[in-house]
Amino acid sequence: MAEPRSVDESFLALPLSALTEAALTRAVDLGCEHADIRVERIRTQTLRLRDARVEAAADGEDLGLAVRVVHEGTWGFAAGVVLTAAEAVRLAEEAVVVAQVSAAVNTDRVELAPEPVYPDAEWVSAYEIDPFAVPEAEKTGLMVELSERLLAADGVEHVQSDVMAVKEQKWYADTAGTRTRQQRVRIHPTFTALTVDRSTGAFESMRTLAPPAGRGWEYLTGSTWNWGAELAEIPELLREKTKAPSVEPGRYDLVVDPSNLFLTIHESIGHATELDRALGYEAAYAGTSFATVDKLGSLQYGSPLMNVTGDRTAEHGLSTVGYDDEGVAGQQWDIVKDGVLVGYQIDRNMARLQGMGRSNGCAFADSAAHVPVQRMANVSLQPDPDGPSTEELIAGVDRGVYVVGDKSWSIDMQRYNFQFTGQRFYKIEGGKLAGQLKDVAYQATTTDFWGSMSRVGGPETYVLGGAFNCGKAQPGQVAPVSHGCPSALFENTTILNTVQEGGQ
Amino acid sequence: MTAQQIVEAALAASTVDGQVVYVVDSSEANLRWASNSLTTNGAMRSRQVVVISFVDGGAGMAAGTVARTGTPDVAELVAASEQAARDAGPAEDAMPLIGDVPAGSGEWDAEPATTSIEVFREFAPALGQAFGAAGARDELLFGFAEHQMATTYVGTSTGLRLRHDQPTGRVELNGKSRDFARSVWAGVGTRDFSDVSIEALAAEVEQKLAWSQRRVDLPAGRYETLLPPSTVSDLLIYAYWTMEARDADEGRNVYAKTGGGNRIGERICALPLTLRSDPDEPGLECSPFQVVGGSSGMASVFDNGMATPAIDWISGGVLTNLIRPRAWALQQTAPATAALDNLVLEDPTSTVTTEEMIASTERGLLLTTLWYIREVDPQSLLLTGLTRDGVFLIEDGEVTGAVNNFRFNESPVSLLGRATQASRTERTLPREWNDFFTRAAMPMLRVPDFNMSSVSPAS
Numbered sequence: 001m002a003e004p005r006s007v008d009e010s011f012l013a014l015p016l017s018a019l020t021e022a023a024l025t026r027a028v029d030l031g032c033e034h035a036d037i038r039v040e041r042i043r044t045q046t047l048r049l050r051d052a053r054v055e056a057a058a059d060g061e062d063l064g065l066a067v068r069v070v071h072e073g074t075w076g077f078a079a080g081v082v083l084t085a086a087e088a089v090r091l092a093e094e095a096v097v098v099a100q101v102s103a104a105v106n107t108d109r110v111e112l113a114p115e116p117v118y119p120d121a122e123w124v125s126a127y128e129i130d131p132f133a134v135p136e137a138e139k140t141g142l143m144v145e146l147s148e149r150l151l152a153a154d155g156v157e158h159v160q161s162d163v164m165a166v167k168e169q170k171w172y173a174d175t176a177g178t179r180t181r182q183q184r185v186r187i188h189p190t191f192t193a194l195t196v197d198r199s200t201g202a203f204e205s206m207r208t209l210a211p212p213a214g215r216g217w218e219y220l221t222g223s224t225w226n227w228g229a230e231l232a233e234i235p236e237l238l239r240e241k242t243k244a245p246s247v248e249p250g251r252y253d254l255v256v257d258p259s260n261l262f263l264t265i266h267e268s269i270g271h272a273t274e275l276d277r278a279l280g281y282e283a284a285y286a287g288t289s290f291a292t293v294d295k296l297g298s299l300q301y302g303s304p305l306m307n308v309t310g311d312r313t314a315e316h317g318l319s320t321v322g323y324d325d326e327g328v329a330g331q332q333w334d335i336v337k338d339g340v341l342v343g344y345q346i347d348r349n350m351a352r353l354q355g356m357g358r359s360n361g362c363a364f365a366d367s368a369a370h371v372p373v374q375r376m377a378n379v380s381l382q383p384d385p386d387g388p389s390t391e392e393l394i395a396g397v398d399r400g401v402y403v404v405g406d407k408s409w410s411i412d413m414q415r416y417n418f419q420f421t422g423q424r425f426y427k428i429e430g431g432k433l434a435g436q437l438k439d440v441a442y443q444a445t446t447t448d449f450w451g452s453m454s455r456v457g458g459p460e461t462y463v464l465g466g467a468f469n470c471g472k473a474q475p476g477q478v479a480p481v482s483h484g485c486p487s488a489l490f491e492n493t494t495i496l497n498t499v500q501e502g503g504q
Numbered sequence: 505m506t507a508q509q510i511v512e513a514a515l516a517a518s519t520v521d522g523q524v525v526y527v528v529d530s531s532e533a534n535l536r537w538a539s540n541s542l543t544t545n546g547a548m549r550s551r552q553v554v555v556i557s558f559v560d561g562g563a564g565m566a567a568g569t570v571a572r573t574g575t576p577d578v579a580e581l582v583a584a585s586e587q588a589a590r591d592a593g594p595a596e597d598a599m600p601l602i603g604d605v606p607a608g609s610g611e612w613d614a615e616p617a618t619t620s621i622e623v624f625r626e627f628a629p630a631l632g633q634a635f636g637a638a639g640a641r642d643e644l645l646f647g648f649a650e651h652q653m654a655t656t657y658v659g660t661s662t663g664l665r666l667r668h669d670q671p672t673g674r675v676e677l678n679g680k681s682r683d684f685a686r687s688v689w690a691g692v693g694t695r696d697f698s699d700v701s702i703e704a705l706a707a708e709v710e711q712k713l714a715w716s717q718r719r720v721d722l723p724a725g726r727y728e729t730l731l732p733p734s735t736v737s738d739l740l741i742y743a744y745w746t747m748e749a750r751d752a753d754e755g756r757n758v759y760a761k762t763g764g765g766n767r768i769g770e771r772i773c774a775l776p777l778t779l780r781s782d783p784d785e786p787g788l789e790c791s792p793f794q795v796v797g798g799s800s801g802m803a804s805v806f807d808n809g810m811a812t813p814a815i816d817w818i819s820g821g822v823l824t825n826l827i828r829p830r831a832w833a834l835q836q837t838a839p840a841t842a843a844l845d846n847l848v849l850e851d852p853t854s855t856v857t858t859e860e861m862i863a864s865t866e867r868g869l870l871l872t873t874l875w876y877i878r879e880v881d882p883q884s885l886l887l888t889g890l891t892r893d894g895v896f897l898i899e900d901g902e903v904t905g906a907v908n909n910f911r912f913n914e915s916p917v918s919l920l921g922r923a924t925q926a927s928r929t930e931r932t933l934p935r936e937w938n939d940f941f942t943r944a945a946m947p948m949l950r951v952p953d954f955n956m957s958s959v960s961p962a963s
Contacts, residue, residue: 046798048798048800050596050801053593053594053596054566054592054593054595055596055597055799055800055801056569056798056799056800056805057567057568057569057588057589057591057592057798058569058570058571058797058798059568059569059570059571059584059588060570060571060572061571061572061573061576062573063572063573063574064550064573064574074542075542075543075544075545076545077544077545077546077547078546078547078548079546079547079548079549079550080548080549080550081549081550081551081573081574081575082574082575083574094547094621095547097547097621098533098545098546098547098621099545101545101621101622101624101625101628102535102542102545102621102624102628104628104629104631104632105535105537105541105542105628105631105632105635106541106542107540107541107542107635108541108542135591136587136588136591136592137590137591139591140591140592140593144593157754158754158756194756196754196755196756197755198755198762198763198764199762199763200762201755201760201761201762201763201883202883203755203756203760203882203883279538279539280538280539280644280646280680280684281538281543282538283538283646283678283680283684283687284538284646284647284648284676284677284678284689285648285676287875287962288684290961290962369548369550370546370548371544371545371546373544408878408879408880408888409878410876410877410878410888410889410890410911411876412875412876412890412892412909412911412960412962413687413875413876413890413892413909413962413963414961414962414963415962416960416961416962417890417909417911417958417959417960417961417962419880419888419911419913419957421880439881441880441888443911443957443958445961471939473544474534474536474648474650474939475532475534475546475650475939476939494958496913496957498880498881498886498913499881499884501880501886501913501955501957502881502884502886502913502914502915502918502955503918503953503955
């Protein structure tokens with residue numbers, strides 16, 4: 001077990017207390033019912049290789065502060081990048097002006113659900129090696145080495161590789177007295193092999209499956225993920241894909257690997273159970289949800305085998321925090337229980353408006369320049385404690401498709417109609433894999449799909465997957481989220497042939 | 505320190521073979537609303553400082569990029585950038601840095617342009633009135649208004665000092681019946697909000713909601729479809745983002761030619777359509793020079809400051825150019841080109857209006873916007889996505905009702921080849937991509953056989 005980490009001294013050395021005192025005092029003087037200040041430093045590093053040569057190496061840091069107020073029942077938000085008491089005062093004043101201008105269009109008085117006060121809280125995510133402490137030459141060298149290995153394989157003509165690492169540091173303070181300081185690290189490496197047949201114009205790709213994780217550089221160098229083994233398998237998987245027959249469209253039973261199912265969960269459950277969507281806050285942009293508040297406790301979301309939790313506590317989860325951006329402690333709760341909708345992801349204002357008691361801590365802003373909005377927790381499908389292995393799931397299917405890896409994804413405005421592709425698809429005949437298929441996509445409607453889930457894999461099949469940059473809100477924001485899930489069996493699902501869909 | 509001072513300080517601190525430094529001073533104000541009431545708002549100021557250092561380590565020139573916000577330690581920033589370049593190794597896109605001054609390089613010494621919440625001083629009360637009117641009809645309004653101003657200062661070790669002010673504004677208005685069963689949209693881009701009429705947008709929403717009173721359910725299938733300018737922009741922006749010459753030359757995008765090479769010179773449109781970009785396009789003005797923080801197949805840090813003049817990507821229906829940084833251009837003996845931040849599609853022979861295209865439709869679908877557009881098959885550039893906020897049935901030249909939404913699977917390149925009619929071009933706001941790409945002008949297109957792959961019950 002790694003030694004417990006602390007928030008970097010260089011962040012704590014910023015004038016956090018002085019900024020807080022200046023901003024919150026001024027906000028109270030101006031008559032605000034609530035005010036909070038957030039100071040954020042987001043360090044992002046991207047290393048991208050094309051055919052084992054560095055294409056881009058970029059290191060960015062976003063450091064700023066934000067003041068958010070409730071003034072006469074209306075939100076006001078202002079953000080800047082000058083970390084001085086004078087600027088903090090100015091931002092408090094500007095936030096009040098924003099509230100005053102906006103009051104002309106505000107009819108819902110803003111009130112926040114109560115939350116305990118955390119006067120001196122610190123939280124750091126679970127990582128071993130700070131990626132920003134590893135010499136760049138060492139990181140580049142490793143990525144080049146792994147990429148060259150893949151590029152050298154027969155049948156691999158191009159390799160795209162990249163790794164993105166983020167260190168996020170936040171200070172939050174509010175007029176209730178909460179003071180939190182947090183630091184978390186996340187990383188997402190990917191390697192993609194491509195092959196091109198110039199005579200036919202066809203090309204195919206195969207990408208690694210390793211999910212993004214709330215880990216440090218140890219993710220690439222340690223034992224958590226066997227990169228060597230995965231990279232060694234990719235060339236043969238790619239060759240098999242190029243020779244695979246094109247799928248016959250129709251209805252099949254699907255065994256969906258966690259490496260694909262996480263994204264289906266993200267789109268059809270994670271987003272659909274964000275309360276702001278159900279209430280219409282995202283109606284003009286990211287959309288609403290079919291899972292409306294009047295259906296809470298009664299909507300049969302899926303089969304009785306379906307148990308989905310939301311949490312901000314899972315170790316190495318991309319959405320895991322100690323406290324959210326409204327000073328709410330991280331929690332765990334049920335979203336779907338025995339197939340029935342039982343919970344949402346909420347923030348303090350919505351909790352108050354809807355009479356839902358306490359917020360479950362789902363407010364997040366991706367930088368100091370943006371206002372906190374309701375964002376997704378780690379939303380995970382629970383395994384069946386006595387459930388089967390993936391091989392056993394496959395063995396139970398007479399005619400089906402086994403789906404591995406994520407690729408294309410799309411879902412409608414209310415989270416009903418979705419379409420997904422994957423990295424590779426296998427035909428299942430008589431309970432056995434019978435080679436790859438290509439040109440495959442699956443389409444379904446959310447409740448039909450989850451209603452058709454007839455078996456859920458056991459704990460041995462469970463993987464914590466996730467998305468590194470989920471987009472939502474206006475101005476646009478990105479948030480990292482994780483989704484744990486087992487393999488699962490879905491009956492009678494529509495499979496399309498993507499070449500035929502294109503009219504070819 | 506002013507932005508100009510930061511640029512000069514960074515250049516003075518350089519100890520390596522070359523440097524590009526740029527500073528973006530930006531400000532923004534926004535309002536967001538749902539169910540006839542405010543949800544979020546904000547006023548933001550930011551400064552981003554980016555230093556790109558170029559180091560010849562003996563095996564070739566290398567580049568490293570470091571970016572910071574606020575008022576960074578310039579010396580530390582430069583040193584970090586130089587170390588990043590040393591660690592990166594030789595760059596495949598290495599070229600001599602740009603030394604020629606591009607047209608429209610701006611007044612270097614001027615202060616950055618700004619915006620603030622005051623841009624909404626008149627807009628907000630007008631929006632409040634629209635809420636009242638909608639409420640009286642038992643309808644709800646949702647949407648977003650944003651104004652940004654970004655001033656970019658670019659300095660290079662070859663002596664360039666360039667500046668560009670970029671205003672960007674947008675308003676989206678979504679109207680729904682109280683039960684959310686009917687949903688429609690109107691949107692507009694703007695440079696300064698002086699040309700935004702919330703009354704006009706609200707009237708458009710009201711009209712479309714009225715059209716939606718009658719509901720017609722149609723099954724999945726191929727339909728004659730009128731794609732309004734907003735939908736065309738969303739499809740073609742994705743096609744534009746895919747126009748990488750190197751990928752095409754290597755055989756791995758839709759612009760690759762079977763047997764080798766790319767499709768430049770090939771007719772890809774049935775109509776005499778031209779797809780172009782122009783930094784001076786009225787109302788869609790954008791930077792006349794390149795600003796690149798990180799290299800990719802589409803852009804190179806070595807091309808910072810390169811002029812980005814008007815260019816045809818498709819001319820008269822023929823693929824004419826792909827996006828090609830200088831290094832790849834040199835290798836391929838082809839012209840260097842660069843992506844711009846606007847896009848125009850036009851049929852120069854067209855005189856028909858969108859209203860006239862509707863009037864001349866015997867039976868077909870009229871879309872409003874598209875959503876959740878994602879790539880399915882890069883070889884054909886097959887995209888999937890949804891229709892959104894208004895699919896209307898046209899019968900005998902009139903809108904007769906609203907249709908359910910659909911999921912589509914279509915390639916924008918294929919659509920260009922199948923479109924049978926284009927209206928006059930007009931400025932439009934993309935729906936799916938306006939977070940990243942706002943400046944577009946497009947015609948309405950008629951497609952005889954648009955593939956509505958499945959029905960979406962969403963509204």
